[in-house]
Amino acid sequence: MSQRTAVSLEAAALTRCRHRVYLDATFPDELAGAPENPGARQRQEAAAAHREAIRQTLFDADPDGWVLVAPEGPMSQRAERTLDACRAGADRIWGAVLPSEPDTGRRGRSEILLRDAEHGGYIPVIVVNHKVTDPGHGALTTDLFAWAPAVDETRKVRSQVRDQMRLAHLYRMLERHGLASPAKVAGAIGYGGDCILVHDLDQILDDYDARLADRLEIARGLTPTAPSQIGECKTCPWWDRCRAELTVTRDVSLVAPGQRAAVLRELEVHTIDGLARWEGGEPEAWPQGSFEDAIVTARAWIAGAPLVRRYRHVHVHRADVEVDIDMESYHEHGAYLWGTLLNSRSSSEYIPFATWEPVPTDDEARSFAEFWRWLSDQRRAAERRGKTFAAYCYSRSAEDKWLLSSARRFHGFPGVPELAEVKAFIGSDEWVDIFQAVTDQFVCPNGKGLKKIAPIAGHHWRDAEAGGEASMSWYREAVGMAGEPDPAQRVRLLEYNEDDVIATKVLREWMSDRAVLDIPFVEDL
Known part of the structure; x- marks a missing residue:
């Protein structure tokens, strides 16, 4: 052999x-x-x-x-x-x-x-x-x-x-x-x-x-294969090689990855150009997701547009008092950091609430309770002054999960809110998901992650390695899981979290002011 x-x-x-x-x-x-x-x-x-x-x-x-x-x-x-x-x-x-x-x-x-x-x-x-x-x-x-x-x-x-x-x-x-x-x-x-x-x-x-x-x-080289973009590609060591091949051939999986590309190839649509020229209705076997968005994404790829507006006007909920929130967790062990950005007309202040004891730890209850007390104080202060209030995050599922989980896990600890109080907040108009606002109003050819969208609005992270997976390694060093705690990694995590909350602020303001000028309307492609 x-x-x-x-x-x-x-x-x-x-x-x-x-x-x-x-x-x-x-x-x-x-x-x-x-x-x-x-x-x-x-x-x-x-x-x-x-x-x-x-x-x-x-x-x-x-x-x-x-x-x-x-x-x-x-x-x-x-x-x-x-x-x-x-x-x-x-x-x-x-x-x-x-x-x-x-x-x-x-x-x-x-x-x-x-x-x-x-x-x-x-x-x-x-x-x-x-x-x-x-x-x-x-x-x-x-x-x-x-x-x-x-x-x-x-x-x-x-x-x-x-x-x-x-x-x-x-x-x-x-x-x-x-x-x-x-x-x-x-x-x-x-x-x-x-x-x-x-x-x-x-x-x-x-x-x-x-x-x-x-x-x-x-x-064994007995069955031929070819590259096609799927979810696994983003962590694959071969992706740069495959992406280059797919770009040369203008492969349809670049804009319709996974099973969508398989459906299109069955219909003899192999290239982005072929999808962009599609006429007719949605294919019968089309998987989950908008087929119209796939066509728009193909046209945006050809035009080099990083985003496409669905509507002539862009709207995002605004308030007199605005707070940006971003939570950091370590796997399923716990939420160790609740980062906030309190914004006024003239300035913004980053205020973190953290525990540096390795999670899970009862000290997580303390940091969560302090965060919730501070947030509740801002809401009440705005109400007393007759001001509107809104708290913003990007893709709320993680924040919602840990808000609810923390209220359940630490029920009875000093300052920890009742579960009903947390549910009332996340079900209110004061809790705004910027990710949903982006999803509703833009087609995003390159993805809808915050690291993809915020740079279009002009925001950049200080740390070139910033990202969810990298932060996990930083956290292990910050709390000393494999040795002595590293204060420098704690600073790195706080700066990363601060840049995340600033990103939602920049994105929200850009959507309110400049998005209609910077981004093409779908009917103009």
Whole structure:
């Protein structure tokens, strides 16, 4: 077998872009030399910390009940140690590595292997740093410390195809060595780490086998692929290469990514120009989203317009007293910073409310209560003076989530508002989402994120690396998750947050004053 055909795939490839699978296998040296993505590194660090926390919890509960496959040494040696533990009948194995399979192309690791005392063989259990269940009922779960699956009346399954594919991958690898449990079940410990979600592999294996066969054909160069823009592209190391190819061909996925491009190609619309010339109604199979907006986006791309006005006039809600708000959170652990910008006719003042204790922490209740008290004072002061008041954010879903969550989690702490009070505020006309105002009044060919839209209005961030994913790494350093707290990173986070609230102010004022002069009207394209 040639080097080109001797490919080895982990389960992640089965939910990855098919063209990326081809590029990863064909140009491994380029992939190895690609710049490290800060967001990817941060996610890897957070996932490693979560895995270690789960391992510590399990080992503390039963120090003698585990076989640890040490992470040192070549993968082949770790795989042999794993097989030795299985053959010896170990009840629980942590850090399992399964032997790579040159013929099938599989390689894989499982945080946990549990011996199935009832049926024999082993059950793979993975530890992941995302939610695997949501509040509801009907999920099959079991306790962390004793395998006893039962229907859970407090949880429902949150679909995670990547977890399903990885578990099926591991099951097939165990099966090869006669070590798979005939029960055909597997488990996932997710964010929160308080139970194991049980997966029925009988419902997954056929899909897994088909996906593996497809990706192997691609990686071995036997099935051709081509670039097409999808959501994964923004974090892909190959995106610059693919984007250049797509731009040369004026590929329609640049303005209608994902399934939209697939629908258009079925109709023989392969280029942006073809979409811009479309005549007729919306295609019957068009996925979610406005088809008219897709046409306008194609025309804007050709014209080089960063935005297009839907209407001749642009409107945004304004008030006598205006406050801009931006919240910073660390994953699902907590909201550590509520940044505000209090604006008057002559000046603006940035006022942050933060905790620098690693979240989750009760000190988060203190900072949230101080923020809420300050915000309520501004609202009441405006009312006493007979002034109108409005608070602004950009894409309110995160702020709404943490406003409600904080009121629930810290109920009873000094100064923390009642849930009903928070709900009344976020349901009022005083809480204004600038993202929604942009969505309603503009077609945005390059995306609607604040970092895309605010520069059009003339705003720029001081830090060239500013962004949500980068801020996660800054936060870890700021609170000392891996060493001593770094005050410089706290300053960096505060400046980043301040620039975010200034961005919504600049954008709002631009929409009120200059947008109609700067941005073409849809009928003028």
